[in-house]
Amino acid sequence: MRAARVTRLDGPAAIEVGDVPEPTGEGLVVVDVVAAGVTFPDTLLTRGQYQIKPPPPFILGCEVAGVVRAAPAGSGLAEGDRVAAFPGFGGFAETVAAEPNVVFPLPGTVSFEAGAALPMNYLTVHFGLVRRGGLHPGETVLVHGAAGGIGTAAIQLAKAYGATVIAVVSTEEKAAVARAAGADDAVLADGFLPAVKERTGGRGVDIVVDPVGGDRFTDSLRSLAPEGRLLVIGFTGGEIPTVKVNRLLLNNISVVGVGWGAFWHGRSEFLREQWNDLLPLLSAGRLDPPLGREYPLEDAAAAVAELDERRATGKILVKPRP
Ligand SMILES: NC(=O)c1ccc[n+]([C@@H]2O[C@H](COP(=O)([O-])OP(=O)(O)OC[C@H]3O[C@@H](n4cnc5c(N)ncnc54)[C@H](OP(=O)(O)O)[C@@H]3O)[C@@H](O)[C@H]2O)c1
Incomplete structure (x- = not known):
């Protein structure tokens, strides 16, 4: 072959x-x-x-x-x-x-x-939002790299689970991709923090989906509402950020690792369970x-x-x- x-x-x-x-x-x-x-x-x-x-x-x-x-x-x-x-x-x-x-x-x-x-992007995001992030209907989710593979999967799964989604992207063209995937709103990565604060009435978001890392990480923490969770998924931005843990204490926020492969290796039956969760959403056309x-x-x-x-x-x- x-x-x-x-x-x-x-x-x-x-x-x-x-x-x-x-x-x-x-x-x-x-x-x-x-x-x-x-x-x-x-x-x-x-x-x-x-x-x-x-x-x-x-x-x-x-x-x-x-x-x-x-x-x-x-x-x-x-x-x-x-x-x-x-x-x-x-x-x-x-x-x-x-x-x-x-x-x-x-x-x-x-x-x-x-x-x-x-498989890779939707099952990773399912693991991140549901199991690691504890997403509830009615919460607000910020998605970095929102026109990318993880990003568009995060938009669609967060919407399917009843969240409001704000996309963060580097260009207007990518903003259109994120909106077409289902994002309620899209903001440019440059200066995203004040834009997100304005759109959430100053409260911030409940979950940040972060496949990018890099120098926007501290502003991502600042964009979290009390009891908010930042899901660490990847580092396409290059730099692996560090966190001053006093920020977590002062604002009652969490940084949560999402290592999908590390979680299921050695127990691949978990993937079948995840897929079974996605099947009704797929059949209903919610994940596209x-x-x-x-x-x-x-x-x-x-x-x-x-x-x-x-x-x-x-x-x-x-x-x-x-
Ligand atoms: N944790 C896990 O279990 C897991 C599972 C799967 C994938 N991942 C990781 O998740 C990350 C994202 O994967 P993906 O499939 O979403 O990738 P992708 O489709 O290439 O999207 C990544 C996005 O990152 C943004 N970005 C910012 N700086 C960038 C740079 N210097 N170079 C390239 N992109 C940059 C881009 O959006 P803007 O241009 O809009 O900024 C791009 O759309 C990767 O690091 C991947 O390894 C992790």
């Missing part, structure tokens, strides 16, 4: 497409891939900068949607089922194999393209990831480069089959 592999650790240009053996494995579900999602960790993996460091060559692609070709007995899956999956690696290929717990039924109303955009450009497998390097160079609006997809 054809697959896109990282051959050297010097960025997206090192992704090469070639012929490799088809995956096999006892107890695994074999999925013919229709669409694979490009994620921020893919960009880090091409440079050996992700927390998991497989030696090259390895097939990139942690999330896919497609059709089951074969499934082990007792998995609840069967040949022909439409599924989304989170194999972790191997998704930029015509076929991937994954353990049953990370293969999820895809409602007939959800396209393969949308399905490939769901904004989609960006699609690339054929042969152009997988360009697909990863688009995300890497901060040009992406909407989910970038790799399509392994014509």
Whole structure:
């Protein structure tokens, strides 16, 4: 089969497409891939900068949607089922194999393209908002990087759970993406604190979803209402911020780590539980990831480069089959 592999650790240009053996494995579900999602960790993996460091060559692609070709007995899956999956690696290929717990039924109303955009970002945000953040209906959620993958997932899940959402973005074009994803309001990252205070009558927000970190972190803490929670999800801004804990004490606020992968590794049944929570929202059309450009497998390097160079609006997809 054809697959896109990282051959050297010097960025997206090192992704090469070639012929490799088809995956096999006892107890695994074999999925013919229709669409694979490009994620921020893919960009880090091409440079050996992700927390998991497989030696090259390895097939990139942690999330896919497609059709089951074969499934082990007792998995609840069967040949022909439409599924989304989170194999972790191997998704930029015509076929991937994954353990049953990370293969999820895809409602007939959800396209393969949308399905490939769901596992990493929507399950991470579900873990962050629900389990780690304790989101309640009626609360206000501020979302940084709101036109990005985590950001648009956060907008849609927070809205689905009854919150008001203020998006923070770097450009007006990205503000339009965030509004289209469902944000009630959007403000520019430059000077977001006074804008957020004004929009919340001076009170601040209950939850900050932060995949960006960097130098806006202190203003994010200042934007929290009493008993507010800042969810630490990532550091696309580059710098890993530090926190003076007196701020937490003085304002009764919390900084909460959200390490989705660290939480479920070793207990992958948690992912099936999460997916079951999302299924009614998916079937009702409440979760509809904004989609960006699609690339054929042969152009997988360009697909990863688009995300890497901060040009992406909407989910970038790799399509392994014509
Ligand atoms: N904790 C977890 O379990 C977990 C799970 C999945 C992903 N993550 C992490 O979450 C982060 C976001 O992932 P994502 O998929 O949302 O990425 P993405 O789609 O690329 O979006 C990230 C956003 O960050 C903002 N940004 C600010 N400074 C940036 C910079 N210097 N370079 C690039 N973007 C910058 C951009 O928004 P503006 O231009 O509007 O500022 C961009 O839209 C990544 O660090 C990823 O590794 C963590």
